[in-house]
Amino acid sequence: MIKTDILIIGAGPTGLFAVFEAGLLQLKCHLIDALPQPGGQCSEIYPKKPIYDIPGFPEVLAGELVDNLMEQIKPFQPGFTLGERAETIDKLEDGTFVVTTNKGTKHHAPVVAIAGGLGSFEPRKPILDNLAKYEEDGVAYMIKEPEIYRGKKVLLAGGGDSALDWSIFLADVADQVTLVHRRNEFRGALDSVEKVQHLKNEGKINLMTPSEVVALHGEDMLEKVTVQNVDTLEETEVEVDHFIPLFGLSPKLGPIADWGLEIEKNAIKVNNSYDYQTNVPGIYAIGDVNTYPGKLKLILCGFHEATLMCQSAYQRIFPDKKYVMKYTTVGGVTGFDGSKKEAPKAVVKSID
Amino acid sequence: MSDIKLKIIDREGVLHEVDAPTDMNMNLMEVVRSYELAPEGTIGICGGMAMCASCQCYVLSDHQLPEKSDDEEAMLSEAFFVKDNSRLGCQIHMTDDLDGLEVELAPAED
Numbered sequence A: 001m002i003k004t005d006i007l008i009i010g011a012g013p014t015g016l017f018a019v020f021e022a023g024l025l026q027l028k029c030h031l032i033d034a035l036p037q038p039g040g041q042c043s044e045i046y047p048k049k050p051i052y053d054i055p056g057f058p059e060v061l062a063g064e065l066v067d068n069l070m071e072q073i074k075p076f077q078p079g080f081t082l083g084e085r086a087e088t089i090d091k092l093e094d095g096t097f098v099v100t101t102n103k104g105t106k107h108h109a110p111v112v113a114i115a116g117g118l119g120s121f122e123p124r125k126p127i128l129d130n131l132a133k134y135e136e137d138g139v140a141y142m143i144k145e146p147e148i149y150r151g152k153k154v155l156l157a158g159g160g161d162s163a164l165d166w167s168i169f170l171a172d173v174a175d176q177v178t179l180v181h182r183r184n185e186f187r188g189a190l191d192s193v194e195k196v197q198h199l200k201n202e203g204k205i206n207l208m209t210p211s212e213v214v215a216l217h218g219e220d221m222l223e224k225v226t227v228q229n230v231d232t233l234e235e236t237e238v239e240v241d242h243f244i245p246l247f248g249l250s251p252k253l254g255p256i257a258d259w260g261l262e263i264e265k266n267a268i269k270v271n272n273s274y275d276y277q278t279n280v281p282g283i284y285a286i287g288d289v290n291t292y293p294g295k296l297k298l299i300l301c302g303f304h305e306a307t308l309m310c311q312s313a314y315q316r317i318f319p320d321k322k323y324v325m326k327y328t329t330v331g332g333v334t335g336f337d338g339s340k341k342e343a344p345k346a347v348v349k350s351i352d
Numbered sequence B: 001m002s003d004i005k006l007k008i009i010d011r012e013g014v015l016h017e018v019d020a021p022t023d024m025n026m027n028l029m030e031v032v033r034s035y036e037l038a039p040e041g042t043i044g045i046c047g048g049m050a051m052c053a054s055c056q057c058y059v060l061s062d063h064q065l066p067e068k069s070d071d072e073e074a075m076l077s078e079a080f081f082v083k084d085n086s087r088l089g090c091q092i093h094m095t096d097d098l099d100g101l102e103v104e105l106a107p108a109e110d
Helices: A013-024 A062-076 A161-171 A190-201 A254-258 A299-317 B028-034 B070-078
Strands: A006-009 A029-033 A079-082 A086-091 A097-101 A106-109 A111-114 A120-123 A153-157 A176-180 A205-208 A211-217 A224-229 A235-239 A242-245 A249-252 A267-269 A283-285 B003-009 B015-021 B056-059 B086-088 B102-105
Touching: A006 A013, A006 A097, A006 A106, A013 A029, A013 A062, A013 A299, A029 A106, A086 A254, A097 A111, A111 A299, A153 A161, A153 A211, A161 A176, A161 A190, A161 A205, A176 A211, A190 A205, A211 A235, A211 A242, A283 A299, B003 B028, B015 B028, B070 B086
Parallel strands: A006 A029, A006 A111, A029 A079, A111 A283, A153 A176, A153 A242, A176 A205, B003 B102
Antiparallel strands: A086 A097, A097 A106, A120 A249, A211 A224, A224 A235, B003 B015, B056 B086, B056 B102
16 A cells, blocks of 8 residues: 555646655655656647747746656656556544545555646547457457567557557557548658558558548457448458557546546536635645536646645645745755755855 | 637537637647536546547538648547547637637546
8 A cells, every 4th residue: 555645636736845844844745647657738739849838937847847846846756657547435433534446556645636737637538330340359449568469460440649659659569550531641750650651561561541431340259340441432341350449538527527526517626715625625626627616627726726626635644733935945845765955055254 | 809609519418609719829638628617627627628529529511621730630540539520629729710610528437
């Protein structure tokens, strides 16, 4: 069981900055995120997009902002459970919480801060009649163990980097690789596009464009798929063992929606701008995931909400301790790793 | 302040006639959100970067729309429920020549 002071669900900019504000109060944090890397949308969707409304940064790339936040919180040694989705929450008799992920990892904390943004990123599934039937036997939305495709017939669909990269990788592993995309153009690194072209010319990848998968067939397991050319409407049946649609990720509020929290407009309702606590005391919601009158889904607002949440969390954890907020210009930053940053002392020397 | 009139059919099939300003740097997705014609969190998820297809709509009138950018084209190629007249609302900016535009919101993906 992982133990911490504030358990943060969601490692986007708001969740990351909460680690800093908690650290100033000597509170330890642990973050859970469904994505394999920290940064949330900033890393996953638009790492190369410039952001212009972070105070003090006239322009900063989303990916750089995440790098900076990771550097800023390093002294406070946050723990991470990445690639796992927070699934259930249990309130113990002493008022603390246990949050369990889809992989069974348990986290114990007196305070839970949901900084879940738009939700956890789940693979986008194509709309095909009997798709769910084959999810255990032939259809997968991400590749976890490439070895299971050795010697098999694999059909991938999609036009982005992951479809290109996995086609290239599987060309060496699988018996037969087919890549289906609705357009002739692919959106990916130039290098990957050229490599797929090369493998197609060599006959190692069977490229079907502009086409899409329109039907799945098979008694119990997936046996073949129907691919339709979107221009000519001509249909081709392809024998496959595996169908891997790679259409990117889309955010879903997911299991958090069933935690007994008040939900409004696909967001978690909090007490307006006081401390962002939900209807369950001890569970806070900060950043894009919450809603209150006047709410703005901005990173800078998430930073503010994280700060107030931490003050409230401190009082919840230490109800009897006296505390006043201290400026970092005065108190400096003392990390849990023993590091200390502080303003250099002014030299006091008389001038003759 | 100048307004144009739009006809927007929401995901339930209900027609809304709305005024949209052309001087507020707004796009069609934002107009839909400002009138709350689709629930918050189901439209404009990426914020308007042509990186999701939650604002997909079908253009019903024969207005001359600006060409699709490569980003919009690529996103629509991976979206669901795409038709020949599909566009991403976030890429359609409100200008005077769009007065009378008629669109229908595409279904939400889930």
